[in-house]
Every structure is written in C-alpha cells, then in structure tokens.
Amino acid sequence: MKLTKTLLASTALTVASGTAFADGHMASDMTLVSWGGAYQASQQNAYVAPYIENNSGVTAVWDESSAEAVAKLRAMNEAGNVTWDVVDVVAADAIRLCDEGLALEIDADEQLAAAPDGTSASDDFGDLLVSDCFIPQIVYSTTFGYRTDLVGDTPPTEVCAVFDTETYPGKRSLEKRPINNMEWALLCDGVAKEDVYDVLGTPEGQDQALAKLDTIKDDVIWWSAGADTPQLLADGEVIMGSTYNGRLFAAIEEQKQPIAMLWDAQVFDLDGWIIPTGLSPEREARALDFIKFATDTQRLADQAKYISYGPARASSAPLVGQHAELGIDMAPHMPTDPDNAKNTFLYNYEFWADYRDDIDAKFQAWLAQ
Amino acid sequence: MAEAMLAADGTPLKRSLARALRRQKLRALMLIAPLLIFVLITFIVPIGSMLFRSVENEMVGNTLPYTVEALAEWDADAEPLPSEDTFQAMFFDMFLAAEAKRHTRLGTRLNYETTGLSSLFRQSGRQLDDVADISYEPLEDFDAAWDDGETWYALMNARQTADDALMAQQRARVAALTDNETNSEVNFAPDAEVAALLPLAAREYTAWAVYVATQDGRDPATRDPWEAVAPALLIDLQTADLSGYAGPEADRLRAVQAANLPVANFVDAFVDMDEDWGTQVPWETIQTHSSTYTSGYFLNAVDAQKTADGVSWQPEDKQILITLFVRTIWMSLLIMGSCILLGYPIAWLLANLPMRKANLLLILVLLPFWTSLLVRTSAWKVMLQQQGVINDVLVWIGLVADDGRLIMINNQFGTIVSMTHILLPFMILPMYSVMQTIQPSYLRAAKSLGATNWTAFWRVYFPQSVPGIGAGSILVFILAIGYYITPEIVGGTKGVFISNRIAYHISSSLNWGLAAALGSILLAAVLILYWAYDKIVGIDNVKLG
Numbered sequence: 001m002k003l004t005k006t007l008l009a010s011t012a013l014t015v016a017s018g019t020a021f022a023d024g025h026m027a028s029d030m031t032l033v034s035w036g037g038a039y040q041a042s043q044q045n046a047y048v049a050p051y052i053e054n055n056s057g058v059t060a061v062w063d064e065s066s067a068e069a070v071a072k073l074r075a076m077n078e079a080g081n082v083t084w085d086v087v088d089v090v091a092a093d094a095i096r097l098c099d100e101g102l103a104l105e106i107d108a109d110e111q112l113a114a115a116p117d118g119t120s121a122s123d124d125f126g127d128l129l130v131s132d133c134f135i136p137q138i139v140y141s142t143t144f145g146y147r148t149d150l151v152g153d154t155p156p157t158e159v160c161a162v163f164d165t166e167t168y169p170g171k172r173s174l175e176k177r178p179i180n181n182m183e184w185a186l187l188c189d190g191v192a193k194e195d196v197y198d199v200l201g202t203p204e205g206q207d208q209a210l211a212k213l214d215t216i217k218d219d220v221i222w223w224s225a226g227a228d229t230p231q232l233l234a235d236g237e238v239i240m241g242s243t244y245n246g247r248l249f250a251a252i253e254e255q256k257q258p259i260a261m262l263w264d265a266q267v268f269d270l271d272g273w274i275i276p277t278g279l280s281p282e283r284e285a286r287a288l289d290f291i292k293f294a295t296d297t298q299r300l301a302d303q304a305k306y307i308s309y310g311p312a313r314a315s316s317a318p319l320v321g322q323h324a325e326l327g328i329d330m331a332p333h334m335p336t337d338p339d340n341a342k343n344t345f346l347y348n349y350e351f352w353a354d355y356r357d358d359i360d361a362k363f364q365a366w367l368a369q
Numbered sequence: 370m371a372e373a374m375l376a377a378d379g380t381p382l383k384r385s386l387a388r389a390l391r392r393q394k395l396r397a398l399m400l401i402a403p404l405l406i407f408v409l410i411t412f413i414v415p416i417g418s419m420l421f422r423s424v425e426n427e428m429v430g431n432t433l434p435y436t437v438e439a440l441a442e443w444d445a446d447a448e449p450l451p452s453e454d455t456f457q458a459m460f461f462d463m464f465l466a467a468e469a470k471r472h473t474r475l476g477t478r479l480n481y482e483t484t485g486l487s488s489l490f491r492q493s494g495r496q497l498d499d500v501a502d503i504s505y506e507p508l509e510d511f512d513a514a515w516d517d518g519e520t521w522y523a524l525m526n527a528r529q530t531a532d533d534a535l536m537a538q539q540r541a542r543v544a545a546l547t548d549n550e551t552n553s554e555v556n557f558a559p560d561a562e563v564a565a566l567l568p569l570a571a572r573e574y575t576a577w578a579v580y581v582a583t584q585d586g587r588d589p590a591t592r593d594p595w596e597a598v599a600p601a602l603l604i605d606l607q608t609a610d611l612s613g614y615a616g617p618e619a620d621r622l623r624a625v626q627a628a629n630l631p632v633a634n635f636v637d638a639f640v641d642m643d644e645d646w647g648t649q650v651p652w653e654t655i656q657t658h659s660s661t662y663t664s665g666y667f668l669n670a671v672d673a674q675k676t677a678d679g680v681s682w683q684p685e686d687k688q689i690l691i692t693l694f695v696r697t698i699w700m701s702l703l704i705m706g707s708c709i710l711l712g713y714p715i716a717w718l719l720a721n722l723p724m725r726k727a728n729l730l731l732i733l734v735l736l737p738f739w740t741s742l743l744v745r746t747s748a749w750k751v752m753l754q755q756q757g758v759i760n761d762v763l764v765w766i767g768l769v770a771d772d773g774r775l776i777m778i779n780n781q782f783g784t785i786v787s788m789t790h791i792l793l794p795f796m797i798l799p800m801y802s803v804m805q806t807i808q809p810s811y812l813r814a815a816k817s818l819g820a821t822n823w824t825a826f827w828r829v830y831f832p833q834s835v836p837g838i839g840a841g842s843i844l845v846f847i848l849a850i851g852y853y854i855t856p857e858i859v860g861g862t863k864g865v866f867i868s869n870r871i872a873y874h875i876s877s878s879l880n881w882g883l884a885a886a887l888g889s890i891l892l893a894a895v896l897i898l899y900w901a902y903d904k905i906v907g908i909d910n911v912k913l914g
Contacts, residue, residue, distance in 0.1 A: 070877075071875055071879065096879065099477055100477065100879075222861060222862060353487050354485050354488045357480065357481060364689050367862040368862060
C-alpha cells in the first residue's frame with residue numbers, strides 16, 4: 001500500500017511538473033488496445049496506417065485486451081503504471097471507467113475534429129456522446145441471424161420468432177448474460193417498447209422476462225464469445241442466434257454461409273475510444289493527437305470499407321462507400337441503414353449500470369436451475 | 370555434578386555446537402534467500418493483498434467521513450429520515466468527492482449492496498453545483514468581492530495563530546479520499562480565530578486549499594474556491610457572533626450576516642435532485658456499510674447479505690454461489706476419479722513396455738499436453754456437438770436416429786469429458802514415475818509363492834503404486850477446482866464452476882471484494898481437503914517422481 005502510494009505520488013509529481021513544458025512534445029510510441037480480429041484490422045487500415053504515414057517515426061503496438069480492459073486498467077492504475085495509451089471499449093465500459101476515474105474526460109469541441117462543413121464535434125456525434133470520457137467510433141448492433149435452409153418456407157421476419165419453437169423448431173443461441181435477452185423476452189411477452197425498462201426495473205418484471213425465457217430454455221445454447229453464434233449457425237447446431245451484426249456480415253458475405261439477417265428489434269450499442277488517466281504529458285498529447293485524427297469524419301467513414309459497423313458521426317454516413325475487397329456497397333449492411341433500422345432498440349446505459357449485478361445474479365441463478 | 374564439557378577453545382561444547390549449527394542454518398537461508406524473496410514479492414504479497422480486499426471497506430468512510438459520523442446517531446426505526454445535519458454533511462462530503470471524481474466510484478461500490486445507488490450518486494454529483502448556487506449566486510450578487518478568491522484567502526489565511534489541527538485533519542481527509550499523498554507544501558494555513566468563528570467555512574475552504582495545492586499543484590492564494598464555500602459561510606453566519614471580530618473582511622462579513630442570504634434546505638435539495646434521497650434506502654445502505662472492515666463480501670459469497678437488521682439470506686431467486694461451490698467440488702472429484710480410472714492402465718503400460726515403445730507412448734500422452742488449452746477445448750466442441758463427429762458417426766452406423774442426436778456438450782457431461790482429457794497427463798505422469806520404481810521381481814515372487822494374478826496385483830503391486838495415485842489426485846483435483854476456460858466454453862449452464870463467477874466479478878462487475886471472498890473460500894476449501902488428505906493418507910506417501 002505504502003509503495004503504491006509513493007509510486008502514485010511520484011507519477012503525480014512528474015505529471016504536475018511535466019505539464020509546463022510538454023507543449024509540442026509527443027511520445028513516439030503508442031499502445032492501442034482493441035478487440036483483435038477483423039475489427040482491429042479495420043482500425044489498423046482506416047486509422048493507424050494513415051496516421052503513421054502522416055507522422056513518421058511514430059510506432060503503434062496493438063494489445064488485444066479490450067474484453068478485460070476495465071479490470072486491467074483498474075489494476076494498472078492501482079499499481080501506478082499505466083502502459084496503454086488509447087483503449088477501445090464499449091460504451092458501458094467507458095461509463096464505468098469514467099465513474100472510476102480511470103478515463104480522461106474529453107471536451108469534444110476542443111479536442112476532437114469538427115465536421116468538414118464546420119459542424120462542431122459535439123453536434124456531429126450528438127446523443128452518442130454518452131459519457132464525458134467516451135469518444136464514439138462505431139454504432140453496432142446485437143441482432144439475430146438465421147439459417148435460410150433450416151427455417152422452413154416462411155423465414156422469420158420478427159424477433160419473437162426466437163420464442164416461437166412451434167413454427168421454428170430447433171436450437172437458438174443467446175448470449176449468456178441478461179442484457180438484451182431480458183428486453184427481447186419482455187417485448188415478445190406483450191410489453192410495449194417504451195415500457196420495457198420500467199417493467200424490467202421491478203422484481204415482477206424481471207420474473208416475467210425470465211418466465212418468458214423459461215419457455216425456450218431447453219432450446220437455447222448460451223454463448224459468451226461473439227464468434228460462437230456464427231460457428232453454431234455454420235455447423236447447423238442452431239437455426240437462429242444473436243450476435244454482433246459485423247460477425248453475421250462476415251459469415252454471410254465473406255464466407256458465403258446460408259445465413260440471413262433478422263434486423264428486427266436489433267439493439268444498438270456503441271464502441272469507441274477512451275484515454276486512460278495517469279499518462280505522462282507526452283503520451284497523453286500523442287494519444288489526444290491520434291484520437292483527433294482517428295475520429296474525424298473521413299476516417300470514420302473509411303472504417304466502414306472494412307467492416308459493417310456504422311460510423312458514429314452523422315457527417316460520415318454519406319461518405320460510406322464500398323467494401324475494400326468484396327466491392328459491395330456497404331450502406332445496406334449498416335445497422336443504421338433505414339431499411340434495417342425500422343424497429344430498433346437503444347441499449348439503456350443508465351439502467352444497466354444500476355441493475356446489471358442484481359439482474360445478473362438472478363439470471364445466473366435461473367440458468368443454474 | 371559433572372563439569373560441563375569444553376570445546377578446544379574453552380567455550381562450553383553445547384554453546385559451541387549451537388553456534389556452528391546457527392551459522393550453518395544462516396548460510397542455508399542465505400542460499401535460498403533469492404528464491405524466498407522472489408516468492409514473497411511476486412506471489413505471497415500480491416495474493417495476500419488481493420485476498421485482503423474481501424474484508425476491506427475503507428471507501429465509504431473515506432469518501433463520506435462527516436456523513437458517516439452524522440449517520441451513526443440515526444435510528445432508522447425511530448426516525449423516517451436522518452437529520453438535516455446529516456444531509457448537510459452529505460452535501461459537503463459529496464461536493465469534495467465529486468470534485469475529486471470519487472463519488473461515482475462510491476456509487477458503484479454501494480450499488481453492489483443496493484441496486485440503483487450507482488446512478489443516484491452519478492446523477493446527484495452533477496447537480497451539486499446547483500445546490501451550492503442557491504447560496505453562491507446571491508452572495509456574489511450581494512457583493513462581487515466574494516466572487517474573488519483573494520477575498521476568501523485574506524479572510525481565511527492565518528495571521529497570528531494557525532489552526533494546525535484543522536489543517537492536519539483536512540490533509541488526512543483529502544489523502545483518504547484521493548488515495549494520494551497530501552504532504553507537499555500548501556501556501557495556506559487556516560486562521561485559528563476565523564476557524565473558531567466560522568468552523569464550517571474554514572473546514573471547507575481548507576479542504577479546497579489542500580486539494581488544489583497537493584492534487585493540482587496550484588497556489589490557493591490566487592485561485593477562486595469552489596462554490597461550496599458559499600453555503601458553508603452562510604450557514605456559519607446564521608449563528609456566528611461577529612461582534613468581537615476585527616480581522617480582515619470584518620465589514621463584509623457583517624454586511625452579509627445582516628443581509629440574511631438564503632441557504633438551501635439540504636433535505637429538500639437532495640429530494641429535488643432525486644426522490645430516492647427522501648427514502649431510507651440510500652441512508653440505511655451507507656449506515657450499514659460504513660465500517661472500515663466488513664463481513665459483507667463473505668456473506669455475499671455464501672448467498673447471504675448484510676442488512677440494516679442483521680444478516681439474512683439472499684432472496685431465493687438470487688442464490689447461486691453455494692450451488693456453484695458444491696458443484697465445483699463434486700465435479701472436480703468426479704473428474705479426478707475418471708482420471709484415475711483412465712490413467713492407471715496407461716501408466717502401467719508405460720512402466721512395463723520396453724523402453725522404445727514406452728517412449729513412443731509417452732509422446733502420445735505428452736503431445737496433447739503441449740497443445741494449447743483453447744485448441745483442445747474447441748476440438749471437443751467439434752467432437753461432441755449435435756452436428757459433430759461422434760453424433761455423425763452414430764447416426765451413420767444407425768445407432769441413433771437423425772432427429773435424436775445425443776446432447777453431449779454445453780452440460781456437465783461435456784465439462785467432465787473435456788476436463789478429464791485435459792487433466793489426464795497430470796495423473797499419468799506421477800503414476801508412471803512411481804510405477805517405474807516398482808521392482809517386477811516382487812510380482813514374480815508373489816506369483817511363485819502361489820498368488821493368482823489378481824492377488825499379486827492387488828496385494829503387492831497396487832499398494833506400492835498408491836503414492837503415485839495420491840500425487841496425481843492432488844494435482845488433478847486442485848487444478849480442476851480452479852478451472853475456468855473449459856467450463857466456460859463447454860459447460861453450458863449446468864457445467865460451470867465457481868471460478869466462472871470469480872472471473873465475472875473480477876472483469877465484468879468489478880466487485881473485487883466479492884471475488885476475493887469467493888477466492889478465499891476456495892483456497893480455504895483446498896487447504897482443508899489437503900489437510901484431510903494428509904490425515905487420512907499421509908502426505909509423506911505422495912511421490913511426484
């Protein structure tokens with residue numbers, strides 16, 4: 001404890017003494033943290049490669065730890081040795097990191113690029129700036145895909161098909177956590193969309209959602225990694241399953257699997273950057289410089305060439321073009337495309353920040369029964 | 370009485386011997402010192418400090434020191450709400466915490482106990498400025514000098530005698546809140562006379578000065594204090610007797626006192642921020658969980674909870690952890706048992722085949738051992754799933770119908786099969802090394818004395834191989850009990866272990882206290898079983914090689 005405090009004090013001291021003459025000095029190494037796979041590759045292509053081209057001498061290293069980012073950052077912070085410069089996290093994690101004082105607060109208009117037409121960054125991102133520390137990057141959705149050859153002659157068109165085991169017999173895959181599943185269960189149990197979180201906030205509502213899930217419990221394979229559902233669908237283990245829309249895009253368009261998207265009641269979520277607190281002024285300056293470049297209008301639009309996630313800036317949407325390798329138009333594959341977004345749901349961050357542990361305990365107890 | 374024996378140099382032999390022995394021991398200790406220090410620093414200390422979190426609960430008292438003090442006298446059964454003073458203490462505690470960005474962290478901590486407190490703290494933190502402005506804006510409108518940091522500094526800074534106790538107290542308060550040192554130089558000391566006259570304002574101003582000087586590295590003399598000093602000053606002026614005061618800003622203070630400027634009613638202000646503050650729930654939670662050390666995490670770890678009325682069980686639909694503990698232990702025993710059954714013949718074969726063939730077989734045992742754990746687990750997925758290799762073969766040879774494929778994964782069966790496979794080498798290797806040392810001549814002797822094959826094996830061979838079984842069992846059992854990845858991937862809902870919950874609380878819910886309590890219980894369970902094993906079988910009978 002003593003050692004940690006001394007370490008912390010000395011870092012604080014260097015930070016304090018450093019600010020005075022840090023202007024213009026930026027560290028030449030960056031450690032970027034992301035999710036690995038196709039998503040990280042899209043970031044490398046759209047942001048990092050051009051950034052390094054513009055700033056010769058800068059090197060960037062990837063760390064594929066985003067899934068454990070919150071716990072690791074907390075541990076790093078306690079040890080007084082933060083080794084990450086820019087971290088890609090989902091919005092819910094960004095809110096928690098901000099709450100814990102582990103992420104730097106960002107003034108969007110000061111520290112991020114304005115849109116080409118002069119719209120300020122805070123207007124361009126709009127409501128997607130869900131936390132003071134969070135710089136949104138993409139909009140993704142958790143939605144269902146189904147096997148076109150295993151669902152009979154009438155393919156499902158709405159999310160409640162998941163609960164309809166008579167018309168669509170077979171297994172389904174759902175994520176092994178309450179978030180999203182509870183909402184879908186209530187929606188399909190007759191709760192109006194605008195009332196879902198009010199109902200879910202009550203013990204009776206939670207029981208109602210679990211009771212609805214109970215009707216298909218024997219038909220569900222629970223997943224914990226985003227790659228599970230595409231694999232289960234490809235193997236024919238399940239006839240439909242939820243996962244991130246980009247994973248389904250890859251299975252459908254890149255691997256040509258007989259899978260189709262069921263966009264109904266897709267749940268929008270955000271992914272973006274945070275900068276950890278406790279960096280030296282040089283590293284912080286570099287991180288801010290990178291973030292400003294990487295989240296400008298053109299860069300966010302460029303990312304959509306490599307992966308089917310929607311750019312978080314309103315001004316990027318018209319610039320979305322074709323897939324870099326497949327040459328297909330990307331706009332119809334975006335979760336935000338008007339055709340896909342007829343019936344959508346927005347992840348309620350505030351609600352889940354409060355109820356996550358409580359409902360998760362109930363959910364896990366229900367699973368174990 | 371016989372004379373004591375003397376060594377050659379004249380000292381008593383006993384002492385001389387003891388000295389030589391001590392020197393030897395010291396030399397031995399020096400030899401192992403690097404390893405000992407290494408283990409201590411990299412293993413014992415981190416694990417100890419992690420486990421310590423299961424009882425540590427300083428955060429509530431560190432973040433809300435005055436609230437906790439004021440709440441101590443509140444009796445929830447007698448009074449519907451805590452006193453106005455408690456709300457007032459809460460305001461000043463929260464204000465400082467919000468400036469230091471610590472209130473949300475406390476909200477997260479208390480949300481583990483009572484759902485809803487996380488957003489209550491986060492949202493209230495944003496509105497505290499509005500409450501302060503109820504006093505701050507009229508004060509500033511009344512006399513613009515109060516908007517100027519220099520007025521405050523002139524009033525508060527020590528002239529003849531400084532209030533060192535107050536200074537030390539506020540240094541400690543900021544240090545506890547921020548977890549940082551606050552020993553650096555602060556260009557401010559509270560004036561003893563003003564501190565006696567305006568205790569609350571002096572306290573809050575000093576806390577602010579310590580904070581900006583030690584945390585932000587700024588000079589309080591030239592900065593404007595936080596808005597919270599305004600309500601503090603107005604509260605003090607409601608009762609302060611200024612007649613004897615002749616220090617700086619005396620006229621201004623008298624004018625403000627005469628003007629009778631508004632102070633927020635803190636009860637109303639908090640209820641306005643969020644109506645939950647008008648209920649007993651958040652206050653009871655803070656009161657119940659304000660002690661420096663808590664048994665709360667351990668209670669949570671066994672499906673109980675600490676409430677204002679004492680210890681009670683969790684609601685039935687949230688009880689899961691005891692189930693998981695029991696399941697983890699019996700499934701680990703089952704996995705250990707199947708490893709013994711499968712491993713024993715292989716180890717016997719290894720020990721009795723000619724060298725060259727035995728080596729080949731040993732490589733077959735070791736090859737999967739050297740393959741990544743994830744790859745092996747995923748391979749089992751391919752084998753066991755309903756559209757997988759085994760089911761396909763069974764359907765092909767007609768043993769099961771196509772629509773009646775067996776469910777062998779995402780349940781306990783899947784976990785047991787894949788973990789048995791993964792842990793098998795840990796059973797085979799110690800058994801093999803023990804069996805290698807068993808002389809074949811013993812068996813031959815038994816048979817030549819008339820024993821049947823079975824008797825020779827059971828009475829002569831088997832007892833000699835027991836140390837190998839013991840070593841393998843301990844290894845496999847202890848590894849199995851802490852397994853996490855394999856149950857997560859193939860365990861489905863009924864095949865997951867307690868470690869999966871520990872992982873959830875470490876990386877997802879960030880409830881490290883509960884994770885530490887679960888880990889401590891698991892560690893204790895292993896130690897008890899080890900102790901029992903030592904009593905029953907004897908640890909001397911274990912041979913790892």
